[in-house]
Amino acid sequence: xxxxxxxxxxxxxxxxxxxxxxxxxxxxxxxxxxxxxxxxxxxxxxxxxxxxxxxxxxxxxxxxxxxxxxxxxxxxxxxxxxxxxxxxxxxxxxxxxxxxxxxxxxxxxxxxxxxxxxxxxxxxxxxxxxxxxxxxxxxxxxxxxxxxxxxxxxxxxxxxxxxxxxxxxxxxxxxxxxxxxxxxxxxxxxxxxxxxxxxxxxxxxxxxxxxxxxxxxxxxxxxxxxxxxxxxxxxxxxxxxxxxxxxxxxxxxxxxxxxxxxxxxxxxxxxxxxxx
Numbered sequence: 197x198x199x200x201x202x203x204x205x206x207x208x209x210x211x212x213x214x215x216x217x218x219x220x221x222x223x224x225x226x227x228x229x230x231x232x233x234x235x236x237x238x239x240x241x242x243x244x245x246x247x248x249x250x251x252x253x254x255x256x257x258x259x260x261x262x263x264x265x266x267x268x269x270x271x272x273x274x275x276x277x278x279x280x281x282x283x284x285x286x287x288x289x290x291x292x293x294x295x296x297x298x299x300x301x302x303x304x305x306x307x308x309x310x311x312x313x314x315x316x317x318x319x320x321x322x323x324x325x326x327x328x329x330x331x332x333x334x335x336x337x338x339x340x341x342x343x344x345x346x347x348x349x350x351x352x353x354x355x356x357x358x359x360x361x362x363x364x365x366x367x368x369x370x371x372x373x374x375x376x377x378x379x380x381x382x383x384x385x386x387x388x389x390x391x392x393x394x395x396x397x398x399x400x401x402x403x404x405x406x407x408x409x410x411x412x413x414x415x416x417x418x419x420x421x422x423x424x425x426x427x428x429x430x431x432x433x434x435x436x437x438x439x440x441x442x443x444x445x446x447x448x449x450x451x452x453x454x455x456x457x458x459x460x461x462x463x464x465x466x467x468x469x470x471x472x
Contacts, residue, residue, distance in 0.1 A: 198223065200231040200240035206328040206348030212276045212371040213244040226325070228258045232268055232374060242273060242375040248417070249280070250368045252303045259372065260421060260433060263462055264390055272388050272463030274373035282308055282327075282361050284315055285354035286334045286341040292357060295319040299330035300343035308343055311361040316341055328352075370468075378440075378463035385439040386416065388462040391452065395429045404432075404456055407448045413438055431458075439464040 197217050202209040203224020213222055223240060225231040234240035245262075246255040254260070262268050282304055286295070298305075298312060298319040305312070305321045312319070319341055324330035327344035331354050334342035342354070349356055372388075379385070393400035408415060417435035438445040440461050453459050 197221065197242065198240045200225055200234040200243045202226075202228055202231055202245070202326055204326070204328050204332070206331070206345065206351040207326045208278060208280065208345055208369060209244055209246055209326075209371065211345065211347055212246075212278045212369070215278060216244060216274060216276045216371075216373055229262060232262050232270060235270065235375060236268060242373050243270075244276065244371050244373055246369055247275075247372050248370045249303055249307070250366060251307045251362070251364050254419065255303050255369060257421075260419075263372075263374070263388075264421070264431065264433075264460075266460075269376060270374040271376065271378040272372050272465050273375040273377065273379050274465045275386070275468045276371040276373065277468045278369050278371060280307075280362065280367040280369050281346065281359065282343050282367075283346060283349055283356050284308075284312070284341055284358040284361050285331060285344055285349045285356050287338070288355040290339065290341065290355075290357070292316045292341070293318060295339055295341045297322050297334075297337070297340040298343060299324045299333045299340065301325070301327050301330065304330075304343045307367060308361045308363060310363045311358070312343070315358055315361065373465070379465040381439040381441055381464070382466045384467050384469075385442075385464050386435055386437055386467045387440050387445065387464040388433065388435050389449070389460065390431050390433050390462060391456040391459040392423060392429070392431055393456055400455075401432065404452050405434075407451045407455075408436055408445075411444045411448055413445055413448060433462075437467070 245259040328348040330342040420430040
């Protein structure tokens with residue numbers, strides 16, 4: 197299986213891709229958009245993209261926007277939940293109190309604010325495209341640090357100054373596997389969908405959600421994104437338990453289709469479990 201992902205080598209996304217398919221042929225890309233484009237043009241079978249973090253919430257708005265863009269033709273085929281343990285790394289021999297800069301992905305910087313203030317109080321946080329790119333930048337510039345993962349630190353030979361510097365326990369990031377088609381039913385599935393409602397009609401969102409609740413269908417995530425067409429109008433992304441072909445869910449989706457202003461089923465896929 198050929199999987200594209202955000203690079204360079206050593207990113208958490210690469211680790212998630214290996215967790216999804218250990219024997220996959222991996223290809224790093226400079227952006228999420230180019231990783232998804234590789235699936236669209238046939239040079240990859242799937243793209244693994246970060247979606248949400250247990251501490252910071254949405255990780256990549258770009259992933260959501262690409263899925264909602266009908267031109268990409270992508271569906272969610274799988275999910276991976278990767279435990280995250282951030283390390284503070286850099287070139288050997290640094291005095292942490294004298295470090296001037298710490299590089300990392302914006303989400304990683306946000307997840308380590310408190311520990312970072314104690315470990316390197318004079319280091320200014322600077323955003324990088326990925327945690328791996330942050331490590332590369334820190335190693336190239338004297339007196340700077342990076343927040344990254346174990347795999348990247350090993351690949352690039354960075355010295356580890358502190359482990360597990362996240363501010364909250366249980367840090368984990370959810371990744372989605374995007375492909376041209378979603379997954380067949382497995383008996384333990386999730387479905388992602390997006391919809392809009394009449395923003396000027398009271399109860400329009402509740403009316404949609406009731407279609408699932410009345411059938412005992414559990415919602416596991418809901419997020420709103422601006423439609424980009426009018427202030428105060430939103431697209432709702434919802435993850436629910438079940439496969440789109442399950443009779444109860446299929447019936448609920450048909451009813452939602454009739455009352456929502458717009459609905460797209462983004463894909464059904466096996467639910468990730470800790471034993472996967």
